[in-house]
Amino acid sequence: MNQRxxxxxxxxxxxxxxxxxxxxxxxxxxxxxxYSDPHERLLALAVFQEDEPFLVCPSMExxxxxxxxxxxxxxxxxxxDHPWEMIHKAINKRINKTITKVSIEKEHMNVERxxxxxxxxxxxxxxxxxxxxxxxxxxxxxxxxxxxxxxCALADYAVQVGVSExxxxxxxxxxxxxxxxxxxxxxxxxxxxxxxxxxxxxxANPHGTPxxxxxxxxxxxxxxxxxxxxxxxxxxxxxxxxxxxNEKQEEIYQTVLKAQLAAVEASRPGTTASEIDLxxxxxxSEVGYGEYFPHRLGHGLGIxxxxxxxxxxxxxxxxxxxxxxxxxxxxYVPDVAGVRIEDDVFITSEGVKVLTKFPKxxxxxx
Amino acid sequence: MNQRxxxxxxxxxxxxxxxxxxxxxxxxxxxxxxYSDPHERLLALAVFQEDEPFLVCPSMExxxxxxxxxxxxxxxxxxxDHPWEMIHKAINKRINKTITKVSIEKEHMNVERxxxxxxxxxxxxxxxxxxxxxxxxxxxxxxxxxxxxxxCALADYAVQVGVSExxxxxxxxxxxxxxxxxxxxxxxxxxxxxxxxxxxxxxANPHGTPxxxxxxxxxxxxxxxxxxxxxxxxxxxxxxxxxxxNEKQEEIYQTVLKAQLAAVEASRPGTTASEIDLxxxxxxSEVGYGEYFPHRLGHGLGIxxxxxxxxxxxxxxxxxxxxxxxxxxxxYVPDVAGVRIEDDVFITSEGVKVLTKFPKxxxxxx
Numbered sequence: 001m002n003q004r005x006x007x008x009x010x011x012x013x014x015x016x017x018x019x020x021x022x023x024x025x026x027x028x029x030x031x032x033x034x035y036s037d038p039h040e041r042l043l044a045l046a047v048f049q050e051d052e053p054f055l056v057c058p059s060m061e062x063x064x065x066x067x068x069x070x071x072x073x074x075x076x077x078x079x080x081d082h083p084w085e086m087i088h089k090a091i092n093k094r095i096n097k098t099i100t101k102v103s104i105e106k107e108h109m110n111v112e113r114x115x116x117x118x119x120x121x122x123x124x125x126x127x128x129x130x131x132x133x134x135x136x137x138x139x140x141x142x143x144x145x146x147x148x149x150x151x152c153a154l155a156d157y158a159v160q161v162g163v164s165e166x167x168x169x170x171x172x173x174x175x176x177x178x179x180x181x182x183x184x185x186x187x188x189x190x191x192x193x194x195x196x197x198x199x200x201x202x203x204a205n206p207h208g209t210p211x212x213x214x215x216x217x218x219x220x221x222x223x224x225x226x227x228x229x230x231x232x233x234x235x236x237x238x239x240x241x242x243x244x245x246n247e248k249q250e251e252i253y254q255t256v257l258k259a260q261l262a263a264v265e266a267s268r269p270g271t272t273a274s275e276i277d278l279x280x281x282x283x284x285s286e287v288g289y290g291e292y293f294p295h296r297l298g299h300g301l302g303i304x305x306x307x308x309x310x311x312x313x314x315x316x317x318x319x320x321x322x323x324x325x326x327x328x329x330x331x332y333v334p335d336v337a338g339v340r341i342e343d344d345v346f347i348t349s350e351g352v353k354v355l356t357k358f359p360k361x362x363x364x365x366x
Numbered sequence: 367m368n369q370r371x372x373x374x375x376x377x378x379x380x381x382x383x384x385x386x387x388x389x390x391x392x393x394x395x396x397x398x399x400x401y402s403d404p405h406e407r408l409l410a411l412a413v414f415q416e417d418e419p420f421l422v423c424p425s426m427e428x429x430x431x432x433x434x435x436x437x438x439x440x441x442x443x444x445x446x447d448h449p450w451e452m453i454h455k456a457i458n459k460r461i462n463k464t465i466t467k468v469s470i471e472k473e474h475m476n477v478e479r480x481x482x483x484x485x486x487x488x489x490x491x492x493x494x495x496x497x498x499x500x501x502x503x504x505x506x507x508x509x510x511x512x513x514x515x516x517x518c519a520l521a522d523y524a525v526q527v528g529v530s531e532x533x534x535x536x537x538x539x540x541x542x543x544x545x546x547x548x549x550x551x552x553x554x555x556x557x558x559x560x561x562x563x564x565x566x567x568x569x570a571n572p573h574g575t576p577x578x579x580x581x582x583x584x585x586x587x588x589x590x591x592x593x594x595x596x597x598x599x600x601x602x603x604x605x606x607x608x609x610x611x612n613e614k615q616e617e618i619y620q621t622v623l624k625a626q627l628a629a630v631e632a633s634r635p636g637t638t639a640s641e642i643d644l645x646x647x648x649x650x651s652e653v654g655y656g657e658y659f660p661h662r663l664g665h666g667l668g669i670x671x672x673x674x675x676x677x678x679x680x681x682x683x684x685x686x687x688x689x690x691x692x693x694x695x696x697x698y699v700p701d702v703a704g705v706r707i708e709d710d711v712f713i714t715s716e717g718v719k720v721l722t723k724f725p726k727x728x729x730x731x732x
Contacts (some may be wrong), residue, residue: 104477106476109477110472111475112494114480115472171550173555174551176550178547187577207426
């Protein structure tokens, strides 16, 4: 049994949970090592306090599940089978008393499946496993860190490609395509989220999406993107100037940079998420841009692009070795400038390691 | 009140459903004209038998909702608000008797929200609105058809770009990037699904994904892609040969083409989905490739890339004017060839209109 399953089982024992029935691709992968996105078909991992866990997947994926290293039972079903009956039998083989407490992912499982599992266990209450799994996933081990570092190196490369593509009159979508083309040549098949290349007024909109806006002198170009490597995400933002910018734009850039560097500097075991957010927020507010920094400082990063810890000014969570999160202050002043600078960082035993390495000093592309 | 809402209301009256509480982006868009993907935040449309419907969305989206033409109440909430309380009040203003029957999307709504809505209406049963909405969405009107035609024209263009990019030694991902780059230059921001460019052995795998496989003489190159226009999807597949192919490969191509043309020809009001699937399937089986055509003939197409009607050999649904679906027979013989040819078609009052127009005769790229 792997360590992750052991930790989930300890939690189940403490809380008298007889079965954890995990159905999201991300959490099944985290606990079993097997990743699959079976769309509307059922994928599930059943975990017990003492008994052996089992995996449920479409028959045609059984082979991949084995190959991924899963050594326990796999229940494969075809489209004509009744997977819930097969699940019921597999559980009855393991537990022969009344099931009274099951944990599921309440934000993930849909009502149709909830009705099916409720019928299997009519005397059971259902509690959420999500918070526990988020807390487990928050602490990255050495293998996970190594993969995230690779994903960060590719994100650095992507920004470098994007910056080299900047030219008068090019559209956001053209630059974006060039970035993704370069990544595909390196075998990248998935981005962490829809790549953002935003320029001018569009960069000053925190909800902007890339379009046919053209790059022109005196504007910022903002890149926000991430690469998926072995199911782990990176996430970087860099903002560069095209041609000379005015004093106000420069002030905004330097303020964001100062806030970002301070938040990185403050990151270490024992501080709180809130302290890190506030370190950046205070600097931005002192210069008078507080109201133009409308979002949290950052978010945890891993199998999902947004996970724990949430880097908000109210989160009193104490930072610990193994956490990976983004530090991404931004200032968005409509019709003036939008600047955001984002790194991915890892909390070490003594301080912090910055995983994204593309330079952050103001770059003016001529 | 628009016609779509009227049809839903008629169904609610027939089935004594007091409230339909619709939460998927696609169905909210279909019924209200407002599209939003608020991620983990709540988006909802509440529909009543007689009373005015209301929309629920994050405050910052209220303006877009109005601009999209929604003229009824909009409840905007901030992150510190309690949207379920606001919903409860808005419903109480409309109905002052006990709620006993509510329809929801059971395949879409998660358990967390189901618990919240169940608490609001403790005496209510919950039924699924999904099948009804799928049936409504199956019949396209003239405006929808026009948009889908535009999306199909862009899909044709995409295949044309892909074919022109074929060259010895190029990888699948390189060709794929060139296609998406050309589309982005035309302002396309979303594909119907992850674009497929597959060659050689990879094309002969119905679950292949594009990678670093290189195009070489004597292989097929298969393109499967779709473009989203105004939230509607297209979906096309074409397979072309690079250099001379052998007799077996040619036989496979011509068999798929013959089956595809026959299924298009058979498409008209009054036939069944099953008849269309079997028209193609019989032709493929007669040549001896039945076991290498492992999927249904096609699927409905619209706001979702897979919707009703499902074109299977067992679906006795009668085709009617207004339906849009794909016709995509394929033959996949490991180590020999993979060929699929797919069109999007629209059932007219008298027959069928083919919406994708890229040529289907065997093309040999030199």
